[in-house]
Amino acid sequence: MRILVTGGAGFIGSEFVRATLGGRLPDSAGSRVTVLDKLTYSGNRANLAPVADLPSFTFIRGDTCDAALVDEVVAGHDAIVHFAAETHVDRSIVSSGEFVTTNILGTQVLLAAALRHGVRRFVHVSTDEVYGSIDEGSWTEDTALAPNVPYAATKAGSDLLALSYHHTFGLDVVVTRCTNNYGHYQFPEKLIPLFVTNLLDGRRLPLYGDGGNRRDWLHVSDHCRAIQLVLKAGRAGEVYHIGGGTELDNTELTGRLLAAFRAGWHVVDHVPDRQGHDRRYSLDISKIERELGYAPRIGFDEGLAATIDWYRSHRDWWEPLLTRAAIPSPAGVPAAAEPNSTPTA
Numbered sequence: 001m002r003i004l005v006t007g008g009a010g011f012i013g014s015e016f017v018r019a020t021l022g023g024r025l026p027d028s029a030g031s032r033v034t035v036l037d038k039l040t041y042s043g044n045r046a047n048l049a050p051v052a053d054l055p056s057f058t059f060i061r062g063d064t065c066d067a068a069l070v071d072e073v074v075a076g077h078d079a080i081v082h083f084a085a086e087t088h089v090d091r092s093i094v095s096s097g098e099f100v101t102t103n104i105l106g107t108q109v110l111l112a113a114a115l116r117h118g119v120r121r122f123v124h125v126s127t128d129e130v131y132g133s134i135d136e137g138s139w140t141e142d143t144a145l146a147p148n149v150p151y152a153a154t155k156a157g158s159d160l161l162a163l164s165y166h167h168t169f170g171l172d173v174v175v176t177r178c179t180n181n182y183g184h185y186q187f188p189e190k191l192i193p194l195f196v197t198n199l200l201d202g203r204r205l206p207l208y209g210d211g212g213n214r215r216d217w218l219h220v221s222d223h224c225r226a227i228q229l230v231l232k233a234g235r236a237g238e239v240y241h242i243g244g245g246t247e248l249d250n251t252e253l254t255g256r257l258l259a260a261f262r263a264g265w266h267v268v269d270h271v272p273d274r275q276g277h278d279r280r281y282s283l284d285i286s287k288i289e290r291e292l293g294y295a296p297r298i299g300f301d302e303g304l305a306a307t308i309d310w311y312r313s314h315r316d317w318w319e320p321l322l323t324r325a326a327i328p329s330p331a332g333v334p335a336a337a338e339p340n341s342t343p344t345a
Contacts, residue, residue: 001031003231004077006064006110007043007084008035011186012125014047016081016224021051024221025228034058036073037084041324042187046317064106067113074113079121079231082110082162085155103154104161111165111173122162122173123231128216128241130156130177133278140284141177141239148278159239166237174234176227178242179283183220183303184310188318192304195254196311197318199261209273211251214280218244219298229292240292241283246300260308 003020007013017035020028033051037043039061051057062069064084074080084106086099107124114122131139132146145160147153159175166173182192195205226242234240248256254268288294311318 001028001079002034002077003028003031004034004036004074004080006036006080006082006106008033009037009039009043009045009047009059010083011042011047011183012181012220012223013037013081013083014044014185015183015220016083016227017048017057018050019221019224020228021054021056025225027228027232032056032058034060034073034077036060036062036064036070038063040086042189044185044187044321047185064110065101067109070109070113071116074110074119075117077117077119079123080110080114080119081123081125081227081231082107083125085125085158086151099151099154103151104157107158107161111162111171115165115169115171120172121231121236122165122171123227123234124159124162124173124175125227126155126159126175126177127152128177128179128281128283129278130159131281134280134282138282138284139241141241141287149275163237163239172236174230174236175239176230176242177239177283178223178226179216179218179244179281181218181220181223183307184314185317186220186307188321191250191253192257192307193311193318195257196308197322199257199263199267200312200315205254205257205268206271207250207254207268208271208277211254211270212249212279213277214247214249214282216243216245216247216282217253217300217303218242218296219300219303222296222298225297226288226292226294229288229294233292235291240288241285242288242294243283243285244296244298244300247282248300256304257308260305 005013005017008017017033019025020031020033086102129152130145130147131143132148145156147156162173165171186193188194188197198205223242230240
């Protein structure tokens with residue numbers, strides 16, 4: 001199979017590429033992978049170093065909004081796995097224009113090219129944030145979308161656009177929506193890598209509001225395994241939820257990180273909450289469990305320990321990124337950790 005992976009130099013996309021070409025996703029054995037990535041601040045060629053010299057790998061630097069380039073690149077591919085997106089909520093609050101352009105227009109350009117070239121499957125990778133916030137229970141795939149921040153609104157728009165190409169034109173499109181990802185190679189603007197790298201360097205931890213915002217945590221390797229299941233056997237025109245099975249509020253998560261470093265709460269600063277900050281996300285993942293046999297394999301304690309060890313031993317990867325992680329703050333509010341960890345280009 002010839003697979004085009006957009007945003008494949010980012011956190012989740014690069015894990016999918018490494019797992020596909022590294023033999024960790026057996027259903028993709030023998031596949032050839034092309035990565036199309038714009039290499040914005042969060043895209044990193046170093047994420048692809050383990051597979052960069054393989055004859056089955058091709059890298060193309062480019063923008064999904066570049067229709068001529070996309071048309072040329074898409075030709076000859078059997079499937080597209082679309083990770084490329086602007087994802088950082090804080091940045092979308094400060095400046096939403098590039099989110100609209102990349103997340104909606106970029107998706108439309110890819111869909112149109114996929115239709116022209118007869119791509120057999122288009123997997124559109126999205127987020128639980130499109131649903132807004134939920135106090136109790138969990139969302140199903142049939143829940144109405146109700147995004148609360150610009151980032152989530154652009155992802156909801158791209159989801160609907162992708163599904164429209166299936167219903168209108170018959171393009172084989174499947175949408176996935178995941179919970180919070182964590183793991184190796186995650187850009188250090190997100191909560192776990194930010195807090196881990198701060199603790200490694202003896203810096204303080206900026207925690208939003210009262211720390212009560214709740215998220216389900218999904219290891220990136222489990223996420224990519226689920227995407228492979230959807231790529232292989234998901235039903236066209238359907239949405240599949242992918243979760244990790246460990247729901248924590250940010251105070252609980254911070255406590256686990258502090259314990260791992262034997263640090264005290266005196267290093268934590270409660271900073272003003274983010275505008276439009278959703279309180280809780282929760283996905284019902286019974287559909288993908290029932291239809292495709294997915295279940296998370298990496299327990300959170302195991303995954304968090306491995307993630308901490310990875311950042312401890314890969315300073316050469318993350319230290320050069322710290323200046324790129326600086327986030328402009330709206331209305332003079334100091335930047336804090338972003339708890340949402342969804343696909344990034």
